[in-house]
Amino acid sequence: MKKRVAAILFASVLALSLCACGGDTNSSTASADVESDATTQQAEDPKPVEETQEPEDTVPQEYKNALAKAEQYNEWAHMSKQGLYDQLTSEYGEAFPADAAQYAIDNLQADYKANALEKAKTYYYDMNMSKSGVYDQLISEYGEQFTAEEAQYAIDNLE
Incomplete structure (x- = not known):
């Protein structure tokens, strides 16, 4: 069932x-x-400027594109850090090189707890799953791949 939900x-x-x-x-x-x-x-x-960020003119275009795509996914798909990285690097997703995807993850301003909560709301209210089932889906390697802390935050903040 979890694999089917993840595939969908x-x-x-x-x-x-x-x-x-x-x-x-x-x-x-x-x-x-x-x-x-x-x-x-x-x-x-x-x-x-944070020391970890490179000046804009030295960042390769591929890295900028990966970051822009990560920002799009973060805005509407509410993905976990690992899920986002996997989507950026997947041959069935965006197919960015690993270094470009890692740059995007490192430079994305994302609130992964908020993303987990948004996903939890979808599973809980729209798919009528139990809180336990939602938690399992949020942390599953075949599901959303949020951390246990992010998933627990989401469960604790479902209304």
Whole structure:
């Protein structure tokens, strides 16, 4: 049952990924608005660049693309860190090289506990699973691959 749910979810994520690439003209406008807001915010509140981040001009385009794709998945798919890495590197997913995917994971601003909670809500309310079943699905290597701490947070915060 868990494998079937995982397969359905993987197929759904893949289908949504393909649809997301389908030419929505509003996404580029929204992206430009976000970039504009980020630039304005940086000008108002300058923060030092973390030592682990490389200057923008030295980052290979493949790495930038992997990060952009990771941001898209994080926004609508609410994936775990491991699930996101697997999707970025999968030959059936995005097929990025491991180093580009790792760069994306390292530089993605994600709240994985919040992602786990969003997934838990889907399983609990939409798929009518028990809290125990949701927890198992969240931590399963065949499911969402969240950490035990992230899954427990999600279960504790289901309303």
